[in-house]
Amino acid sequence: MASLSLKKVSSAWIITILTLFICAIVFGILMRLNQGNDIKLSPNGFYTLMTTHGLTMIGIWTVAGMVGIQYLLSRYTTVSAKLNVFALVLTIIGVIMLWISTFVGNFHTGWTFLYPFPFYIAWAKWATPLFLWSLAVLGIGWFVWSVGILVEILKKYSLKQAFAWQHLSKKDPEVTTPPFILIATVSLVGIILCLITAVILLILFFAEYYSNGSFKNDPLLMKNLTYFFGHTLANEALYLGVALLYELLPEVSGRPKFKMTWYIALAWNFTMIFVLTAFFHHMYMDFVQPLGFQMVGQLASYFASIPAAAVSALSVIFLVYGNKIKWSLTNILFFIGVIGWMIGGIGAVIDATISNNIVLHNTLWVPAHFHTYNAMGNVLFCLAFFWWVANEFAGSQETTKSHKITIGLMLIGGFGFVLMFYIAGAASVPRRFAFYPNELQIGMTTATWAAFFATLYLIAMLAIIWEIVRKCIRVFYSS
Amino acid sequence: MYKGILFFLIACLGFTDAISDPGAGYNLSEEKGLYAKIADVPLNTGSGNIRLPELYQQTPVMLAFIFTRCTGICNPFLLHLKDNLESLGSKEKFKVLVVSFDPADSLSDLNKLAYRFGLQDNDQWIFATTPQISKLVNSAGFYPVWDSSRQQFDHDALLVGIDKEGLITKKLIGLRDVKSLNWMIRSIHDEFMLSYPLPRENMLFSCFSYDPVTGKKSPSFGLLFLVLPAILTIMLLVWFAYQSPKWRLKSAQEIPPAKN
Numbered sequence: 001m002a003s004l005s006l007k008k009v010s011s012a013w014i015i016t017i018l019t020l021f022i023c024a025i026v027f028g029i030l031m032r033l034n035q036g037n038d039i040k041l042s043p044n045g046f047y048t049l050m051t052t053h054g055l056t057m058i059g060i061w062t063v064a065g066m067v068g069i070q071y072l073l074s075r076y077t078t079v080s081a082k083l084n085v086f087a088l089v090l091t092i093i094g095v096i097m098l099w100i101s102t103f104v105g106n107f108h109t110g111w112t113f114l115y116p117f118p119f120y121i122a123w124a125k126w127a128t129p130l131f132l133w134s135l136a137v138l139g140i141g142w143f144v145w146s147v148g149i150l151v152e153i154l155k156k157y158s159l160k161q162a163f164a165w166q167h168l169s170k171k172d173p174e175v176t177t178p179p180f181i182l183i184a185t186v187s188l189v190g191i192i193l194c195l196i197t198a199v200i201l202l203i204l205f206f207a208e209y210y211s212n213g214s215f216k217n218d219p220l221l222m223k224n225l226t227y228f229f230g231h232t233l234a235n236e237a238l239y240l241g242v243a244l245l246y247e248l249l250p251e252v253s254g255r256p257k258f259k260m261t262w263y264i265a266l267a268w269n270f271t272m273i274f275v276l277t278a279f280f281h282h283m284y285m286d287f288v289q290p291l292g293f294q295m296v297g298q299l300a301s302y303f304a305s306i307p308a309a310a311v312s313a314l315s316v317i318f319l320v321y322g323n324k325i326k327w328s329l330t331n332i333l334f335f336i337g338v339i340g341w342m343i344g345g346i347g348a349v350i351d352a353t354i355s356n357n358i359v360l361h362n363t364l365w366v367p368a369h370f371h372t373y374n375a376m377g378n379v380l381f382c383l384a385f386f387w388w389v390a391n392e393f394a395g396s397q398e399t400t401k402s403h404k405i406t407i408g409l410m411l412i413g414g415f416g417f418v419l420m421f422y423i424a425g426a427a428s429v430p431r432r433f434a435f436y437p438n439e440l441q442i443g444m445t446t447a448t449w450a451a452f453f454a455t456l457y458l459i460a461m462l463a464i465i466w467e468i469v470r471k472c473i474r475v476f477y478s479s
Numbered sequence: 480m481y482k483g484i485l486f487f488l489i490a491c492l493g494f495t496d497a498i499s500d501p502g503a504g505y506n507l508s509e510e511k512g513l514y515a516k517i518a519d520v521p522l523n524t525g526s527g528n529i530r531l532p533e534l535y536q537q538t539p540v541m542l543a544f545i546f547t548r549c550t551g552i553c554n555p556f557l558l559h560l561k562d563n564l565e566s567l568g569s570k571e572k573f574k575v576l577v578v579s580f581d582p583a584d585s586l587s588d589l590n591k592l593a594y595r596f597g598l599q600d601n602d603q604w605i606f607a608t609t610p611q612i613s614k615l616v617n618s619a620g621f622y623p624v625w626d627s628s629r630q631q632f633d634h635d636a637l638l639v640g641i642d643k644e645g646l647i648t649k650k651l652i653g654l655r656d657v658k659s660l661n662w663m664i665r666s667i668h669d670e671f672m673l674s675y676p677l678p679r680e681n682m683l684f685s686c687f688s689y690d691p692v693t694g695k696k697s698p699s700f701g702l703l704f705l706v707l708p709a710i711l712t713i714m715l716l717v718w719f720a721y722q723s724p725k726w727r728l729k730s731a732q733e734i735p736p737a738k739n
Binding site: 147150151154155156157158159160189192193194196197200204213214215216217218219220221224225228276286287288289290 | 673675676678679681682683684685686687689696701702704705707708709711712715716719720722723724726727729
């Protein structure tokens with residue numbers, strides 16, 4: 001059972017995340033309007049928004065999953081609300097530092113802050129160290145939090161049980177590992193690993209920055225570390241959302257819980273391993289990287305995505321198909337989220353195939369796939385949890401209220417928005433352009449339409465978020 | 480809490496600003512100002528007065544800055560460039576424009592210089608002065624400093640590659656080999672070139688060591704950083720595996736039964 005303090009801190013998290021989410025969507029819409037030549041931002045202003053939008057989105061939807069994991073973990077083991085508060089405080093400090101570095105200091109390297117861009121000072125001199133320190137603060141908070149949640153799992157389950165290895169050798173083992181525990185463990189281990197990578201990356205950045213040029217970094221090493229951290233974090237964040245789905249979808253649909261099977265255990269253990277090497281697909285254009293690494297990148301991209309996605313999609317289809325389901329906003333969001341995850345995943349696998357990547361590399365196809373599995377995948381998984389938990393705070397799960405208009409707006413807005421990216425990407429329109437020259441008219445047209453669809457998505461989100469936040473605020477007044 | 484956050488931010492800003500000097504360590508001169516347009520200036524040449532755009536619009540240009548009284552790098556620089564271009568025997572069409580940045584130089588001084596190098600009848604080479612040298616050197620990112628005690632300029636040996644649109648596509652500083660010159664020729668013809676910075680002396684951790692003679696790569700110390708996160712995580716998990724029975728024992732009273 002979740003304690004009142006856990007409910008309060010979870011509410012604080014949800015309100016913080018959703019507030020930042022709305023801001024970040026607005027930044028995104030402004031960027032697309034600028035690319036569509038509908039408004040005029042300075043190039044620096046565009047890249048400042050791009051940097052803030054990217055980092056904010058990747059950060060909030062990672063912690064959103066962790067909030068959900070820790071809350072639901074209270075069903076299985078004791079969880080620490082203090083740990084949650086610690087992570088929240090460091091996250092707020094980190095985000096404030098980050099936004100000061102971008103909006104006041106005008107730091108604008110993009111969310112990947114790819115080496116050596118942070119050292120090409122085209123902004124306030126203090127913005128580079130402040131930006132790097134903001135990441136350090138966020139990284140420390142999340143690292144301690146992830147390790148803490150893992151420890152909470154290990155209070156109840158041994159390491160082998162947490163990884164569900166007993167299910168690989170026995171059909172009916174003595175201790176059954178819930179899929180939620182397995183996926184949470186796999187994702188947390190991945191997050192811990194990529195946060196350690198981030199620490200190494202930041203140490204190397206600081207070493208160069210503070211050595212006044214007597215120490216230099218290897219761009220290839222820094223790029224490998226950046227994507228090891230960034231790509232892995234983005235994937236693990238999604239898997240945290242999937243863990244929430246495994247725990248809540250059957251429950252809110254009035255169906256029996258998902259049972260652990262050998263193939264679910266195998267799929268997620270494989271995913272844990274392969275997702276760690278899939279980042280090599282970001283290095284295809286780095287011709288100095290040995291060919292073997294590039295091949296690992298392609299194969300790992302297939303092996304990392306297919307088992308977990310296929311097993312999860314089939315599990316959800318079997319749960320829904322031919323069964324009487326109690327539909328509510330929670331399971332509708334989960335269901336649409338699975339569709340978004342699948343579409344985005346297919347887009348990712350297409351791009352991760354070397355022969356395709358030669359054409360699609362750094363085109364709008366890239367934001368197309370990651371916006372699909374985030375905006376229409378992970379965001380919806382976490383939002384489903386937020387909706388469910390807000391109703392739990394309010395004391396009853398709403399199943400009758402109609403949200404048809406909201407869902408309709410979200411579907412048209414969300415998929416319309418990503419479709420514009422796919423169309424432009426397929427037409428080889430480059431990404432990360434503040435504005436498009438006349439030769440890339442399709443980039444401008446699709447950007448304007450994308451801004452329109454994103455506005456519909458924003459309206460739907462505001463409708464859902466308003467209700468969630470209203471219910472979360474009430475928790476602070478309960479005793 | 481707010482006071483604490485404010486104090487933390489101010490402390491961070493103060494600390495980082497006090498101990499850092501980000502500009503000090505970077506000497507990326509060859510990469511500065513690339514794809515900027517070279518200034519439109521008039522040129523006085525042996526065959527008459529023209530404007531620089533008239534030149535690069537016909538064929539791409541390699542622009543070299545020298546001064547005729549130079550007792551330092553200028554002569555070796557031009558000699559090296561001439562020898563390398565001859566040995567390269569490139570069939571690509573381009574001009575080599577040698578411009579004096581010393582206002583004291585006249586066209587006749589430059590013609591004498593061309594004669595000394597045996598280039599006076601070479602159509603590929605153009606020796607010129609310009610009344611707007613400041614504008615030209617600024618647009619090229621070339622900043623000679625007058626040393627009155629030696630009566631000489633302190634300056635780099637800079638070769639600037641300009642394509643047919645007048646964009647600076649590449650810069651080479653110093654006496655460079657044929658390979659570098661070949662890159663410049665390709666770049667001024669707007670060919671896509673693969674490039675990656677090589678590991679340098681003060682680069683302690685590189686992924687691979689590269690032997691430019693054999694072209695072979697071998698794993699280097701920096702690759703360990705890619706494996707290190709996995710090693711540390713495994714160590715953490717192994718430690719957890721030993722510690723978790725104690726935690727489970729300690730918290731057995733508090734934990735609710737598992738929901739399966």
